[in-house]
Amino acid sequence: xxxxxxxxxxxxxxxxxxxxxxxxxxxxxxxxxxxxxxxxxxxxxxxxxxxxxxxxxxxxxxxxxxxxxxxxxxxxxxxxxxxxxxxxxxxxxxxxxxxxxxxxxxxxxxxxxxxxxxxxxxxxxxxxxxxxxxxxxxxxxxxxxxxxxxxxxxxxxxxxxxxxxxxxxxxxxxxxxxxxxxxxxxxxxxxxxxxxxxxxxxxxxxxxxxxxxxxxxxxxxxxxxxxxxxxxxxxxxxxxxxxxxxxxxxxxxxxx
Numbered sequence: 001x002x003x004x005x006x007x008x009x010x011x012x013x014x015x016x017x018x019x020x021x022x023x024x025x026x027x028x029x030x031x032x033x034x035x036x037x038x039x040x041x042x043x044x045x046x047x048x049x050x051x052x053x054x055x056x057x058x059x060x061x062x063x064x065x066x067x068x069x070x071x072x073x074x075x076x077x078x079x080x081x082x083x084x085x086x087x088x089x090x091x092x093x094x095x096x097x098x099x100x101x102x103x104x105x106x107x108x109x110x111x112x113x114x115x116x117x118x119x120x121x122x123x124x125x126x127x128x129x130x131x132x133x134x135x136x137x138x139x140x141x142x143x144x145x146x147x148x149x150x151x152x153x154x155x156x157x158x159x160x161x162x163x164x165x166x167x168x169x170x171x172x173x174x175x176x177x178x179x180x181x182x183x184x185x186x187x188x189x190x191x192x193x194x195x196x197x198x199x200x201x202x203x204x205x206x207x208x209x210x211x212x213x214x215x216x217x218x219x220x221x222x223x224x225x226x227x228x229x230x231x232x233x234x235x236x237x238x239x240x241x242x243x244x245x246x247x248x249x250x251x252x253x254x255x256x
Contacts, residue, residue, distance in 0.1 A: 004238040008033035011085045012235060015068055015126070016095030018045040020195035021145065021227050025092055026061075027053055028228030029235060034090065035060040037081050041067050060085065068095045069117030071125055078129045087137055090235045091130045093123035094145045096164070098197060101156035101205070112159055119163040124170055131174070131183045139182025143234050144171045146189045148250045164189075168246055175244030184243040186234050191250020192221045217252025 012029040016022035018040040030036045030053045038050045038061055046063035054061040062084045066077045081088055097118045102111060127142050134140030146168050149161035167187070174185040192198060192212035198221070199209075213221045230249055233239050 005232050005236045006033050007236055010034045010089035011087050012090035013037040013081060013088050014092040014094055015039045018049045021193060021224050022094040024224040024227055025231045028232060030057040030059040032232050035085055038063045039066050041065060068122035074125050074129055088130050088134060089140045091127060091142045093126060098160040103156055104158050107159055115159050116163055120166050123167055127174055131178050134183050135181035141235050142185040144187045146187050148189050148191045148248055148253055150189060172244050179243055186242060187246040188230055189246055189248050191216060191253040193224055194221045195224055215253050216250060222251060
């Protein structure tokens with residue numbers, strides 16, 4: 001059974017990989033046998049995480065600084081991975097930003113574009129660059145990280161949750177367009193995880209973390225490591241007949 005989840009010989013690229021869910025996922029993928037690409041905006045943090053992952057797992061870990069919101073920077077990112085590790089079998093589009101609670105009436109064009117570039121355009125662009133090259137090697141798995149907020153939204157977070165809802169729609173389109181290429185595309189929609197993003201939101205709302213915990217059936221906020229099991233399922237052959245799906249992981253939090 002463990003062989004179904006074995007990622008030995010594969011290469012996984014994780015964006016937003018230096019903290020939160022991304023840090024947990026890149027560690028878990030390496031522990032499952034995959035070589036990994038650690039992508040985030042700051043090279044020093046990428047270097048640090050890659051070193052930690054390599055030392056703790058024995059896998060190759062390639063650190064590459066790249067801003068996912070910069071459309072023209074992404075082809076070079078993919079090229080560097082192929083030059084360094086020779087392939088990409090798993091892409092985890094995890095990077096996302098929600099810098100401030102902003103009511104709809106106060107959204108500026110600059111604010112909207114900043115969030116759109118990272119939360120929607122970047123993942124679409126990177127997936128589109130990886131999928132054809134995955135197909136040439138026999139296939140692959142793309143995992144887009146959305147949020148349960150894409151279904152329920154909420155005041156002050158509409159730009160973030162709305163763009164993540166768009167990513168869910170694109171996930172289904174990608175799955176439909178790329179199934180014949182052997183590329184599976186699925187989404188993970190987390191509920192409340194104790195990440196830097198959640199802590200940032202809590203700065204504006206003292207009761208946010210406690211209310212989030214109460215909104216789940218399990219009455220708690222998750223540790224980032226709890227994202228790993230689902231990630232490995234979607235990355236590995238254990239999910240070989242799964243594509244175009246969205247998996248909620250929120251302790252029983254209602255998604256609608």
